[in-house]
Amino acid sequence: MTFIPYGRQDINQTDIDAVVDVLKSDFITQGPAVPAFEQAIADYTRSQFCIAVNSATSALHLACMALGVASGDTVWTSPITFVASANCARYCGADVDFVDIDPDTFNLCPVKLRDKLKKHAAEDLPLPKVLIAVHMAGQSCAMKQIHALSLEYGFRIIEDASHAIGGRYLNEPIGQCTYSDICVFSFHPVKIVTTAEGGALTTNNAELAKVLSQLRSHGITRDQDDMLVKQSLDGDWFYEQQALGFNYRMTEMQAALGLSQMQRLDEFVERRHSLVKDYRELLGNLSLLLPDCADDYYSAFHLFIVRVPQGSEVRKRLFEKLRNNNIGVNVHYIPVHFQPYYQKLGFRKGQFPAAESYYDGALSLPLYPSMTRDDQQAVVDVIYQFFDELRR
Structure with missing residues (x-):
């Protein structure tokens, strides 16, 4: 693949x-x-x-x-x-x-x-x-x-x-x-x-x-x-x-x-919006939390970040399942205050609970203008397969 x-x-x-x-x-x-x-x-x-x-x-x-x-x-x-x-x-x-x-x-x-x-x-x-x-x-x-x-x-x-x-x-x-x-x-x-x-x-x-x-x-x-x-x-x-x-x-x-x-900036962003719309439809039957876009905002959709409500352990297993199927998902981002450099400055885990809760489930799915429908379907198929296995 x-x-x-x-x-x-x-x-x-x-x-x-x-x-x-x-x-x-x-x-x-x-x-x-x-x-x-x-x-x-x-x-x-x-x-x-x-x-x-x-x-x-x-x-x-x-x-x-x-x-x-x-x-x-x-x-x-x-x-x-x-x-x-x-x-x-x-x-x-x-x-x-x-x-x-x-x-x-x-x-x-x-x-x-x-x-x-x-x-x-x-x-x-x-x-x-x-x-x-x-x-x-x-x-x-x-x-x-x-x-x-x-x-x-x-x-x-x-x-x-x-x-x-x-x-x-x-x-x-x-x-x-x-x-x-x-x-x-x-x-x-x-x-x-x-x-x-x-x-x-x-x-x-x-x-x-x-x-x-x-x-x-x-x-x-x-x-x-x-x-x-x-x-x-x-x-x-x-x-x-x-x-x-x-x-x-x-x-x-x-x-x-x-x-x-x-010269193609608007075209790139429109294509990203189209892919996001398809992701919403394709993933709508799963328990994944999909990103929200408020009124009066038009995102450039650099990233499409879903959240796994079951938490960090299930997110890790889904990450590995996708990576093992040649799908380069990523996590954006580890909270800055978790980094050793900032811990040395006095920051500690527990200070910013919403950020830490977000990090526990966040997963960035592939999103780029040249992504094909077949590419997107391949990503979605592996995600469905993972959750089917999780329910067994």
């Missing part, structure tokens, strides 16, 4: 030709493809600025830096996410804390956020300088409610939309930054569109955009209007390092691939 992965890229001849054209051009690092890709993302998300980088992890790091996160600050995020959503604050020397999830959406719960903010304010405990709202599996967090709390308690907001380009919230594109300072996307091969590895940030704040652009390239500027020591302008070669930045730039080849992929 052919291996069916949980996710994979969809590369066509147009994508290949776009990359080959760059390889034949004069620019393979910094040329016209990167700004063209940035403009395509800005146009799609209706944001003012886009800054492309070499990974979403780099983007999260730069977002924290641009918002002034440093030692002595605290950043809050969800415990159900990839570790990068928390690590980015640690890179800046800040403390990290978590807000438990809504068990229906798998996203950071705005009610639990409000209660935690109120408790911390009343007891003079650390409040967040920045909150990182993770759009888990492609569905937006409740950004309007989170933004209202940010105005009340004075924190900044980063949307970790690594899963969510092509999704919408309140009928507006995710990445528009109506309710946030910065939004981050990922273009890893299993994401909605890919640049092989890559990421991007969108913002509507010109000053943040300038800082992000500078930090992604060693903290250097070549813009004469921004020079601090103007009398030192010797010629067109002159540049100035104004901050300690990084080499987080995206290459021309990556940008060309991403620009080509953006």
Whole structure:
């Protein structure tokens, strides 16, 4: 049986030709493809600025830096996410804390956020300088409610939309930054569109955009209007390092691939929705808990996560059954506070019960645009076989 992965890229001849054209051009690092890709993302998300980088992890790091996160600050995020959503604050020397999830959406719960903010304010405990709202599996967090709390308690907001380009919230594109300072996307091969590895940030704040652009390239500027020591302008070669930045730039080849992929973004998301609809119908007779999508939300459906209500032991056996049948299911994610690094910082099991309950049963089924009906039926057949055996 052919291996069916949980996710994979969809590369066509147009994508290949776009990359080959760059390889034949004069620019393979910094040329016209990167700004063209940035403009395509800005146009799609209706944001003012886009800054492309070499990974979403780099983007999260730069977002924290641009918002002034440093030692002595605290950043809050969800415990159900990839570790990068928390690590980015640690890179800046800040403390990290978590807000438990809504068990229906798998996203950071705005009610639990409000209660935690109120408790911390009343007891003079650390409040967040920045909150990182993770759009888990492609569905937006409740950004309007989170933004209202940010105005009340004075924190900044980063949307970790690594899963969510092509999704919408309140009928507006995710990445528009109506309710946030910065939004981050990922273009890893299993994401909605890919640049092989890559990421991007969108913002509507010109000053943040300038800082992000500078930090992604060693903290250097070549813009004469921004020079601090103007009398030192010797010629067109002159540049100035104004901050300690990084080499987080995206290459021309990556940008060309991403620009080509953006032409099919809506098609990719629509195909994912079609597959999800079929999964709901095919799995409807089983005891699996299927993901919920609230009104006014349009998920990008990076992942299709079901939950096994019988708990972790049965989930493990189903995982192994599927893997043994060449079906590459996965689990997204182990709660961040379970990781040894964060346990050493004082976190412990039992602190975020909704996240931990979610983890006990979560299973990501294969979902990608080129998945065929036969592939999907093969996944479903093994699941039915497993539950038939379980009942015996």
